[in-house]
Amino acid sequence: MDILHNLALGFEVALTWQNLLFCAIGCIVGTLVGLLPGLGPLATISILLPLTYSIPTGGALIMLAGIYYGAQYGDSVSAITMKIPHASSIVACIDGYQMTLKGRTGLALFTAGVSSFIGGTVAIVVLSALAPTLGEVALLFGPADYCALMLVGFVCVSFVTTGSLLNGMAMCLIGVLLGAIGTDVNSGMQRFTMNLAFLTDGVGLVSVALGCFGIAEITKNLDNRDERTPFNGKIHLMPTWAEFKRIIPSALRGSVVGSFLGILPGGGPVIAQFAAYAVDKKLSKYRHEIGSGAIEGVAGQAAADEAAARTSFIPLMSIGIPENAVMALMMAAFIIKGIQPGPNMIAGHPDLFWGLVASMWVGNCFLITLNVPLVRYWLSVFKIPYSVLFPSILFFCCIGTYSVNNNLDDIFNTAVFGFVGYMFLRLDLDAAPLMLGFILGPMLEENFRRALLLSRGNFTSFFTRPISGTLLAFIGIFIVWQATAFVLLARKTTAGQQPA
Amino acid sequence: MNDRNLVRGLFLIAISLAFGLMSLRYPMGQFSRAGPGLFPLLVSCLLFLIGVFTVARSRFVERVPMDFNLKNISLILASLCGFAVISEYVNMIVGIVFMVFCASFAGTSYSVMRNIKISIGLVAVAFAFQKLLGLNLPLY
Numbered sequence: 183m184d185i186l187h188n189l190a191l192g193f194e195v196a197l198t199w200q201n202l203l204f205c206a207i208g209c210i211v212g213t214l215v216g217l218l219p220g221l222g223p224l225a226t227i228s229i230l231l232p233l234t235y236s237i238p239t240g241g242a243l244i245m246l247a248g249i250y251y252g253a254q255y256g257d258s259v260s261a262i263t264m265k266i267p268h269a270s271s272i273v274a275c276i277d278g279y280q281m282t283l284k285g286r287t288g289l290a291l292f293t294a295g296v297s298s299f300i301g302g303t304v305a306i307v308v309l310s311a312l313a314p315t316l317g318e319v320a321l322l323f324g325p326a327d328y329c330a331l332m333l334v335g336f337v338c339v340s341f342v343t344t345g346s347l348l349n350g351m352a353m354c355l356i357g358v359l360l361g362a363i364g365t366d367v368n369s370g371m372q373r374f375t376m377n378l379a380f381l382t383d384g385v386g387l388v389s390v391a392l393g394c395f396g397i398a399e400i401t402k403n404l405d406n407r408d409e410r411t412p413f414n415g416k417i418h419l420m421p422t423w424a425e426f427k428r429i430i431p432s433a434l435r436g437s438v439v440g441s442f443l444g445i446l447p448g449g450g451p452v453i454a455q456f457a458a459y460a461v462d463k464k465l466s467k468y469r470h471e472i473g474s475g476a477i478e479g480v481a482g483q484a485a486a487d488e489a490a491a492r493t494s495f496i497p498l499m500s501i502g503i504p505e506n507a508v509m510a511l512m513m514a515a516f517i518i519k520g521i522q523p524g525p526n527m528i529a530g531h532p533d534l535f536w537g538l539v540a541s542m543w544v545g546n547c548f549l550i551t552l553n554v555p556l557v558r559y560w561l562s563v564f565k566i567p568y569s570v571l572f573p574s575i576l577f578f579c580c581i582g583t584y585s586v587n588n589n590l591d592d593i594f595n596t597a598v599f600g601f602v603g604y605m606f607l608r609l610d611l612d613a614a615p616l617m618l619g620f621i622l623g624p625m626l627e628e629n630f631r632r633a634l635l636l637s638r639g640n641f642t643s644f645f646t647r648p649i650s651g652t653l654l655a656f657i658g659i660f661i662v663w664q665a666t667a668f669v670l671l672a673r674k675t676t677a678g679q680q681p682a
Numbered sequence: 683m684n685d686r687n688l689v690r691g692l693f694l695i696a697i698s699l700a701f702g703l704m705s706l707r708y709p710m711g712q713f714s715r716a717g718p719g720l721f722p723l724l725v726s727c728l729l730f731l732i733g734v735f736t737v738a739r740s741r742f743v744e745r746v747p748m749d750f751n752l753k754n755i756s757l758i759l760a761s762l763c764g765f766a767v768i769s770e771y772v773n774m775i776v777g778i779v780f781m782v783f784c785a786s787f788a789g790t791s792y793s794v795m796r797n798i799k800i801s802i803g804l805v806a807v808a809f810a811f812q813k814l815l816g817l818n819l820p821l822y
Contacts, residue, residue: 236816348732348739352694355729359701359722366718373718374704397758404754404788569789570800573782576758577804580765580781585817593766597759604755608748609690627721639714672742 185310188536195537196544201244204237205541208245209548212252217260217563218571224614225399226253227511228391229575231518232582239519240534244541246515250508251545254451254491255298258484259557262290264564273455274487277472277479284475289421293477294484295554296426297433301485302546304437305444305492310539312445312493316500317525323501325633326643330650330657331503332626335447336619337657339506342453343614347664350615353606357619358626360385367624368631380591385599387514388586390620393599394606394613396579400572401604429481432462436482440489450494450506451487458486492542498523499535503622507614510621686748691736698733702726754788761785774821778804 195201211233215226230249234242262278274294281290323331340350363374364384375381421429436458443454462482463472472479495512497505502524504510516523521531528535583596606613637643645651701722711717761784769777779801786797811817 232817233815348736349690352729352732352736355725355732356694356697358725359697359729362701362722362725368716369709369718371708371718373708373722374701397762401751401755401758401788404758405749405751569786569791569793570796572789573785573797573800574804576761576781576785577778577807580762581808581811581817581819584769584819588818590766590770593762597762597766600762601755601759605693608686608750609693610686610746611690630721631716634713634716637714639712641713668739675742 188314188532189310189540191532192536192538192540195240195533196244196540201241201537201541202544204241204245205248205545206548206552208248209252209255209545210552212249213256213259213549213560214252214563215249216253216256217560218256218575221253221399221575222257223250223253223508224391224511224617225395226250226256227508227515228388228395229578229582231388231391231511231515232585234515235518235585239521240537242519243516243521243534243538244545246512247538247542248545248548250512251298251302251488251491251542251549254487255295255549256560258294258298258487259291259560260564262294262480263287263561272452273459273483274480276459277475280473280475281477281480286475289425289477290480291557292421292554293429293480295550296429297436297481297484298488299546299550300430300433301437301440301488302492302542304434304485305441305489306539306543308441308445308489308493309496309542310536313496313500313535313539314528316496317528320501320525323649324647325629325636326647327649327653328503328629329626329633330644330653331447331501332622332629333657334653335503335505335622336615337660338447339618340615341660341664342450343507343612347661349611353611353613353615354619357616357621358623360390360616361620361623362627367628380589380595385620386583386586386592386595387511387518387621388583389592389595390599391511391617392579392583393596393601394603394616396575397596397600398603398607398613400575401600402607403568404572425477428468428477432466432478432481433485435461435465436485436487437489439482440486441493443486444490444493445496445505447497447503447505450508451490454486454490455483458482488546495538499527499538500525502527503625504618507617510618514621684745684747685740686746687740687743688737688745689748691733691738691740694729694733694736698726698729702730757788758785769820774808774819775805778808 196205211230212226215221215229216223221229227246227249231246234245237245258274258278261274263282265275265279278290278294281287336351336354337347340354341347343350361384363381365371365382366373372382439458439461440454443457444450459479459482462478463469466472466478468476468478494505494509497503498509498513502522504513513523521527521534579596580593583592584590586592603613633643645654705719705722705726708719709717710719710723761781764784765777765781768780782797782801782804786792808819808821812819812821
C-alpha cells in the first residue's frame with residue numbers, strides 16, 4: 183500500500199500543469215534533437231542541459247528525463263526510417279529498417295511507440311518497488327564497498343560500450359584524472375591547474391560533455407560529407423488487430439529482460455536491446471521471420487530499450503552511483519540543481535523522487551500521444567541540410583557552455599575538449615566511459631582515501647569486506663577471462679599466418 | 683605513424699606521463715593518510731600500463747590507417763574561440779555572425795545569403811533565450 187501512496191504523491195507532483203508542460207517540452211525537443219544524425223542521448227542531454235537552468239528543480243529533473251526518453255525515441259525513429267545507427271539504437275536498424283524497405287514504416291514506428299510504452303510501464307513498477315529497498319541496502323556500504331562498486335561500473339561500462347576492455351578502461355582513467363583537476367578537497371591544494379585561475383574549480387562538466395560529444399560529433403559528420411536523402415515514404419500508422427496482437431507478448435518479454443538488465447552496473451539500453459532481440463529469436467512464435475522485418479524484432483527491443491532506460495535510474499537514485507554515462511550526466515544535472523542522488527534522496531526529497539517516477543509514465547503517454555501520430559512532421563527535420571544545422575548546433579553548444587557560469591572563458595575549455603574529443607574519435611576511443619570516470623572520479627578518490635584511512639593504510643580491507651571482496655573478485659575473473667580470450671585469439675592468428 | 687593502434691598507445695602514454703609527472707610534485711603522504719598526489723599517481727600508473735600494453739599489442743594486430751582532417755576541426759575551433767573573443771570585446775550578436783560565417787567554411791557548400799539567414803535566425807533565438815528564459819547574454 184505504501185507504493186500506491188507514494189505513487190499518488192508522485193502523480194500529484196507530475197500532473198501540475200507546469201510540470202506537464204516541462205515534460206512535454208522535454209519529450210518533443212529531445213525527440214527532435216535525437217533525430218538529428220550523429221546525436222545520441224548523451225549529446226542531446228548535454229546540448230539541452232542549459233535549457234533547464236532557469237527552471238525550478240522538480241520541473242528541471244522532469245524535463246531532463248523527458249529529454250532522455252525523447253532522444254531515445256528519436257534515435258529509434260531515425261534508425262527505423264533511414265538506418266542511421268546511434269549507439270543506442272543499433273538493434274532497431276535490423277528489423278525496423280527491413281520493415282521500411284517493405285513499406286511498413288508506419289507499423290514499425292507504431293510498434294516501437296507502443297512497445298516503449300509497455301516497457302516503460304513495467305519498468306516503473308519495478309522501479310517503485312525496488313528503489314526504496316535498494317536504498318536501504320546502500321546504507322550497508324562502506325567506503326571500500328563504494329570503491330569496488332565504482333570499479334565494477336568502470337569495467338562493465340568499458341566492456342559494454344566500447345567492446346574493448348582496454349580502450350574503455352583507458353578512457354575511464356583519463357576521465358578520473360580530468361576529474362582530479364582543481365582544488366583537492368582534503369588538503370585544499372591546487373592540482374593540475376597550471377596556475378590558471380579558471381581551473382581552480384575544476385574543469386566544467388558541460389565543457390567536457392559538449393566538447394567530447396557536441397563539437398567532436400559535428401566535426402566527424404562534417405568529415406564524412408555524405409548528404410543523406412531524407413525519408414519521403416508514406417506513413418500509415420494504425421496496425422490491424424492481428425498485427426497488434428503480435429506486439430504484446432514480444433513487448434512484455436522485452437520489458438522483463440530490459441528491466442532486469444537496466445539495473446546491473448554497466449547495463450542500460452544498449453545491452454538490453456541485444457538481449458531482448460536474442461530472446462525473441464529463441465522464444466517468439468514468429469522467430470523464423472525475425473531479421474527480415476518482423477514486428478517482434480522491433481517490439482521486443484523497443485520495450486527493452488525503454489525499460490532499461492528507466493530501471494537504470496535505480497542504482498543512481500538508491501545507491502547514488504550512476505551505472506552508465508547517460509546516468510552520470512543525469513547525476514551531474516541533479517547536483518547542479520543541488521540534489522545529491524543517493525539513499526537520502528528518496529527520504530529527503532520524496533516529492534522529487536516520486537514526482538520523477540510518475541513523470542516517467544506521463545512522459546511515456548506524451549511519447550505515444552504526441553510523437554507517434556506526429557512523427558511524419560518530426561521527420562521533416564531531415565529535410566534541413568546539414569550546412570544549416572551544424573552552425574545552429576554549434577551556437578547551442580556555445581550558449582550552453584556560457585550560461586553555466588556566465589563566463590566566456592569556459593568556451594575556450596569547450597574548444598580544447600572539442601579537439602581532444604576529436605582526437606579520441608579518430609583514435610577509435612569512445613568518450614562515454616570518460617564521462618563516467620570524470621563524474622565518478624572525485625567520489626572514487628574520496629572513498630579510496632577514506633577506506634585507507636579507516637584501515638590504517640592496509641589494502642587487505644578491500645578484499646576482506648564481504649561486499650567489496652565479492653565485487654573485486656568479479657572484476658578479477660572478468661579481467662582474466664578477457665586476457666585469456668586475447669591470448670587465444672593471438673595464438674590463433676599467428677597459427678593461421680604460419681602456413682602461409 | 684600511420685597506425686591508429688600505435689598512435690593510440692602513444693597518446694595514452696603521453697597523457698599518463700603528463701598527469702603522473704605533475705602529481706609527483708604534490709605531497710604523497712602515506713597510504714593511511716594519503717596526500718593529494720597519491721591517487722592521481724596511482725591512476726596515471728595504471729593508465730601508463732594500459733598505454734604500454736596497447737603499444738605492444740599494436741605489433742600483433744593488423745594496422746589500421748588513421749584519418750585526421752585538420753581543416754574541419756581547426757575551422758570549428760576557430761569559430762568557437764572567435765565567438766568567445768568577439769563576445770567579450772564587442773558583443774554577442776557580432777560573435778554569432780562571425781561564428782556562422784567562419785564555421786560554414788567547413789560545410790559542403792558556402793552561401794553568403796544562407797549564412798545571413800542562419801545568423802538572423804540564431805540572433806532571434808538568442809533574444810528569445812534572453813527575454814523568455816532569463817539567460818544573461820551580452821547581446822549588445
